[in-house]
Amino acid sequence: MYIEYLPHPFLSRYVETYWSSTDFTEKEVRRRVLPDGCADIIFSLHRQPLPHIVGTMTTFLEITYLGEVRFIGIRFKPGGITAFTRVPINEFTDSQVELFSTESVFDKSFGEDIPWERSTTDIVSSVDNYLLSRLPKLYVLDERINYAVSLIKQGKGNTPIPLIAEQACLSKRQFERRFLADIGISPKAFSRIVKFRNTHRLLKSGANRSLFDLAVDCGYYDHAHLIKEFKRLSGSLPSEL
Structure with missing residues (x-):
């Protein structure tokens, strides 16, 4: 099941959508994710929910999974993530990088204070509020x-x-x-x-x-x-x- 959630209007300049994806399968499943020109921050809730940046893709990404999987993501508009990090975005292209290994406006409280045990709507609302709190610290977009x-x-x-x-x-x-x-x-x-x-x-x-x-x-x-x-x-x- 895949669901999208709108960001706060103050964040709409940067964030295209929040999204959640949940699945359970007893057989190995292979999915393809198509390129869209965007970068995402993703939490894998079926593992330790540490955030990763998934950079802009130049081709499709094939993922394989078995059992239960649950993801929460922030899809930034093209260039939107630039306001949140000083690292050139091309350093993330076609790769996944731990968010806290990069220079950005995020700190360790991003993730630690999110109520993972509650509903997806509550989790997304918490992420939205955190991003709103970062607005005064954002870097200027070109x-x-x-x-x-x-x-x-x-x-x-x-x-x-x-x-x-x-x-x-x-x-x-x-x-x-x-x-x-x-x-x-x-x-x-x-x-x-x-x-x-x-x-x-x-x-x-x-x-x-x-x-x-x-x-x-x-x-x-x-x-x-x-x-x-x-x-x-x-x-x-x-x-x-």
């Missing part, structure tokens, strides 16, 4: 990178990178460097993920059109290119998803 992210999303991943850099008032080299540090991946990689997720959403909507037409409408050269991107980012063919 609004130029936030603006660039919004341009990429508006263009559904098809806006040329030099044009985005120009509109964000950054040289191409500055833009690449700042984007990588704040988002965790390059502007090109982020654009590919945005394009993939937009195409995936249209596939799930059940729109009655050919794969070639969908590919062209979403900015791919042809359906062969679309299939290649889907296999690279999700490990599956479009029809399998």
